[in-house]
Amino acid sequence: MAATTSTDMSTLNTALDKISNIKLKCKDGKLVTISKRIIRESEVLSHNFSVVDEVEQTIPLPDIHSTVMKQIVAFYDLIEDDSEYVPPSKYTDRPTKDHPGVGFFSNFTVEELQALTHACGYLDMPRLQDFILCHMIVDIIQDREIKEIRERGMMKTDYTPEEEAEFVKRHEAPIEVVQPQ
């Protein structure tokens, strides 16, 4: 979806100024209170806000379960950065391991992650998408042995034992490994 234009932004800001508490009515009928920031980050929600004249306090969201929405709210509570999200273009721009958002999803089950991925795809939230699909997987891979990557990533190897042995032989420790001075 195209980025919100400046005129849309001003309408969105005036619309958001009028209300204090925004509630979403989820799939299971429960209400979830969300911050204005989540609305700004989601292309779908911000677009809705920028086109309607009168803002209602409760917005129906019949496609997302309340538990998933609560997880999204919890994630945004963790992240303090309030600036507009710019996807990292360089290796050095990526969030570090200490970033609270990186470890947030690591204990989630596959089903939960699937539901979250669908939800952030539906709401079109680039920051959340990057954290779930990118930084979390980077966290799984980084500084780990090959076996661990396979286990945590739930992947099966298609290398034959001979191929793997060949690889190991090629990567075998050389005659001498010394610590640089």
Next chain:
Amino acid sequence: MNTTRTSRVNGPPRTRKLTSYWKSAQPNLSDKGLPPEVVLQIFTFLDRVDIDNCRLVNHRWLNIIDKNTHLLRQRFIRMLKVVDNGNNMITISASSRTKCIKYNLNMEINNHIDADMIKRLANLLKGSLIKRTVICNLTLTELWVYDLYTIFNRANVKFARFEMIGVAIDQLTRDSFQNFIGEKVAAKVYFLDGIRNGDADFFNSRLLEKTNIVNAEDFTVYDVSSLAGEEVILDLGDEALLDFFFGRNITSKRRTTLYLDSPAVSQSFVYSALVRFVHETNYESMMQHAEFTHIREQIIHSHRAITNEYDTDIQSEWSSKNAKTDLVLEVKVTRASEDDELVHDNFITVTMDICNGRTMC
């Protein structure tokens, strides 16, 4: 109906077992998962060590990584050394920020790197950027040049600084030496010092026409000695050297310094440089600074474009201004004073600098 037929148009061939046929028809497990674009995006956030680990996870990841090496992080090697320690022992070592890997090769049996070691070294250096490469004290042979090129080529490495120190080149032909540094090893900075058993022919004008030398930011040749241990005069000539300095037919815009020891130039080299500079147009590709040591005494004729800044026994300076731009070529000719016993009698150094005329005023 012909019952002896072994295959049908539709369905599995009769001779093969059904189970194996359907197994092979099933999509490969490793095809499942995130789309390759997403996986590649994830890999761009990883360190080289982690990328190497991922290559071993499954074939799909291996393919994605190997096809897109240029988009991913390169291995950074601080220093690659090939050093002849004497007694037929050659050490090849590569050090990164975290570790240093060293191979000791015994050259007693065959004076080249064996195929297995080439494979290993190429694998070690794969896709890396080498900040500094030093080849030291080695006697380069055709086989060595070929082996080194094979390793660098297979590993697809990039060089920043390439140094050859105390390397003997008498077992190479002129062409293979010039091709090796001029075409096969593409570095930004070349530093050749103390080349042994050389010949004036190795450093002739054709070397300065090689692609990599032409595009190098910095090119240095110091102290080339012959088989008899005498100093070698580099067979370059005024015209070739000035073409190189002024960047004739050169498009690279990042050329900074040129240091040459004992180039065979005439007495009017500085004079021709000053006169030629006035009408040069390719000023973006000119070397910014050049130093020539051990050259002949220079004679500067009077010319309306040349200004003599000062003239003493020890140092003289001339300058000339480019007609189109505001650039000024400053040439300093320094002679070693007679009292200085440490220095050779006719030790003359020429320093050429191109600077902006306005800032100078």
